Amino acid sequence: MVLPFQTLPDSKLPLVGTTIFTVMTAEARKHGAINLSQGFPDFDPEPELLAALARIITQPVHQYAPMAGLPRLREWIAAHHRHHYAAAYDPESEITVTSGGTEALYAAITAFVGAGDEVICFDPSYDVYVPAVELQGGKAIRIPMHSPQFSFDWDAVASALSPRTKLLLLNNPHNPTGRVFTKADLQALRQLAARHPFLILADEVYEHMVFDGRTHLSMAADPDLQSRSLVVGSFGKNLHITGWKVGWCVAPAPLTTEFRKVHQYLTFSTATPLQEALVSYLEPCGEAALSGLAAFYQQKRDRLANLLSGSRLRRIPSAGTYFELYDYSAISDLNDREFCLKLVRENGVAAIPVSVFYADSIDSRIIRLCFAKSDTTLVQAAERLSVL
Numbered sequence: 001m002v003l004p005f006q007t008l009p010d011s012k013l014p015l016v017g018t019t020i021f022t023v024m025t026a027e028a029r030k031h032g033a034i035n036l037s038q039g040f041p042d043f044d045p046e047p048e049l050l051a052a053l054a055r056i057i058t059q060p061v062h063q064y065a066p067m068a069g070l071p072r073l074r075e076w077i078a079a080h081h082r083h084h085y086a087a088a089y090d091p092e093s094e095i096t097v098t099s100g101g102t103e104a105l106y107a108a109i110t111a112f113v114g115a116g117d118e119v120i121c122f123d124p125s126y127d128v129y130v131p132a133v134e135l136q137g138g139k140a141i142r143i144p145m146h147s148p149q150f151s152f153d154w155d156a157v158a159s160a161l162s163p164r165t166k167l168l169l170l171n172n173p174h175n176p177t178g179r180v181f182t183k184a185d186l187q188a189l190r191q192l193a194a195r196h197p198f199l200i201l202a203d204e205v206y207e208h209m210v211f212d213g214r215t216h217l218s219m220a221a222d223p224d225l226q227s228r229s230l231v232v233g234s235f236g237k238n239l240h241i242t243g244w245k246v247g248w249c250v251a252p253a254p255l256t257t258e259f260r261k262v263h264q265y266l267t268f269s270t271a272t273p274l275q276e277a278l279v280s281y282l283e284p285c286g287e288a289a290l291s292g293l294a295a296f297y298q299q300k301r302d303r304l305a306n307l308l309s310g311s312r313l314r315r316i317p318s319a320g321t322y323f324e325l326y327d328y329s330a331i332s333d334l335n336d337r338e339f340c341l342k343l344v345r346e347n348g349v350a351a352i353p354v355s356v357f358y359a360d361s362i363d364s365r366i367i368r369l370c371f372a373k374s375d376t377t378l379v380q381a382a383e384r385l386s387v388l
């Protein structure tokens, strides 16, 4: 279609194109490849959850939900935070149901970041963060994590703090590296917080996927940090329903007030039938389902790792999330993007090149594989990867 003017308005995101997730998923479809690129399960959610949705859908649940979310769902989220983190959040004034973790992140950034503000995050960083900051006229200060340890560099954060720093954007457990916060990380963060009034936006959507006996160290559980934190969670990740896009944001009342000012104009509310189905499933079954999640995904991580143990891919063990990084430098000198394109086209497995998560496209010959897949998928993918 021809536009009725000669020059387009300036793009607000001139450097953003189609994301690598869309590219790789399209390539996977085109070549009939096994898709270990995008982070979503290829198995069904619990039958009780689907039954709850089927039951609910014929009820009168088809009009707007309350702006902050169904009260009973907020009650459940409050109980969840009491149970796991001994954290008290008031469902009335401190908990908001959102359209996925993504909306919560975007609303929080929009609520608190203005022109000239700086937001510190770690690279490799989840792809939503930087565009959301830049759309507000803010500047992302990206602190690189380096292969193979991918440690959180708190000295670099300390050096990056300035009077313009508004927000620390922390992703724990961390996608794509699989790093999780240790007590030393929290200690370092507390020390920084003692001398700078930054807010924390804690992306904890993988909170229940933490492995090998580790504990998820949530901002909600830390008395010093909770009061300055907005903590984001996702039912999509926890219940194998990424397509539902239902999540939440918990934060002290004054922060929630500002958060909701944006949320109400962004989406206003989240799909009522989905919230109703969630309440109906979670009240009797929720905590039992979540308590098995770490073991469930650890078993999948280990299965893929064992299947690949004879291959030339070198595993960089994941402590959390449903991703694991693999170093392919023994196989190819191609850069990671080219390697992934060759992999999907010639070997029939889609993966994500890790350089796309870095400001400077740091390429350490590492790919990210998603192991949230059925055992059959993992076996088939491993067969294809083992011949490399």
Ligand SMILES: Cc1ncc(COP(=O)(O)O)c(C=O)c1O
Pocket: 039, 099, 100, 101, 102, 103, 126, 171, 175, 203, 205, 233, 234, 235, 236, 237, 242, 245, 246, 247
């Ligand atoms: C680190 C991280 N944050 C947030 C999200 C988005 O969560 P949701 O699907 O609930 O919007 C994802 C999804 O991949 C993620 O990996």
